[in-house]
Amino acid sequence: MSWAIVDITNFYVSSERVFDPSLRGVPVIVLSNNDGCAIARSEEAKALHVKMGEPVFKMRDRIARHGIQLRSSNYELYADMNKRFNAVLAEHSDTIEIYSIDESFFRLPVLANGLGDVTSAHRVRAAILRSVGLPTRVGLGPTRTLSKVANALAKATEKVWGGVVDLHDQALRTRLFSQWPVGEVWGIGKALEARLLPLGVRTTADLAALPPAIARDVGTVVLERLVRELNGIECSDFTVEPEAMQGTAVTRQFGEPVTSLDELREAMARRAARAAEKIREKGLVASRIIAFAHGSRYRPNPPSASRSARLSPPSHDPRVIVGMASRMVESMFQPGGVYTKCGVLLEDLQPAGAGQADLFAAPDPRAPALLAAMDGLNARFGRNTIAVAAQGYGPRSFDTKRSQKSPSWTTDIRQIPIAT
DNA sequence: TCTGGGGTCCTAGGACCC
């Protein structure tokens, strides 16, 4: 068996650069929602020690001194670039699994003698760069875990090996693993790293040599599988193959803190409506809803509460979901509290129409037509053209800040770039 | 003043049932 994974280099920054050449060769940071912290950095920004997740207010001086360019996150653009990236990949492989917004697993077309084809991998990279304008790196290996490690090594050795690393060869693994810190391995976070240290496990080689039973003891069955995969033994159920989404969440920091019940209710309603819309797009209904609201953990005594409930029958109707979320706000609101974030989670998703009917709640026969009309209008005239009243109308101070957003170059005809 | 958002998986423990 052979796996390949391709990831896009500094994806958000690279996407911004495709349409804005002034960003090339200069330090660039893409900001999180609400323009709060750095979530993507160009190589130049990394060289200036801008850290992943670092808050913007802590690096104001560096931004000014080095002329670091900032962009708010533009998810419409990134989603579209991801689509293009996978379309090109599909021309080179018949088996693709989209793993995240900037990486996909795939199988190379020709795998002679079970060896990964480094030449094919280079060809894939060149095609993506030419057609989409995005730089990538590829990792190859006999298991997913090994391909992920190979991909990480490809980043670290890009100047030497040109962005492709193949870990099918046991001798090469032995050589590279003794140099590669265990904390860099896919699936080893801070907590596991700390628990492995007393056992003398510092490198990937140490981890691969750990007896599986010990691995299970230190971690869970997940760590045991990880060790097996590092040794080239595929554990097919090791990774998530998201056939169907199990849950979805819409959670947002507020642009300005919220202190009144009315505002909190409206903010929650907007998130609830969006969450309901997301599952409708996928033809799903939810049987469980959770709403939460809290203050800043950097302030003393932040308010914090959550409520959960079953939805019976399962629903994706914004009238139902927004209504429940609003009632939850009323029961959890703490007067005097300064709220900075709230959100709605919809869980236990299932295909609409597949579930069991509720004996005591007859479905509204007009709902499908109403929802289809709502979604149609919003698709045609823009999000929230028509909404549930509890969402309120127009912009609010608590809406997410995105002050440095680039245009929707590829998804809105009014914002298409013009060549002169 | 200002610190992201959205996922998955696993385990432990309590409630409840037979």
Add this chain to the structure above:
DNA sequence: TCTGGGGTCCTAGGACCC
């Protein structure tokens, strides 16, 4: 002197990923 055992379901919390 001695308290059953084995299921399931649900929830909370931890850990990890991008």
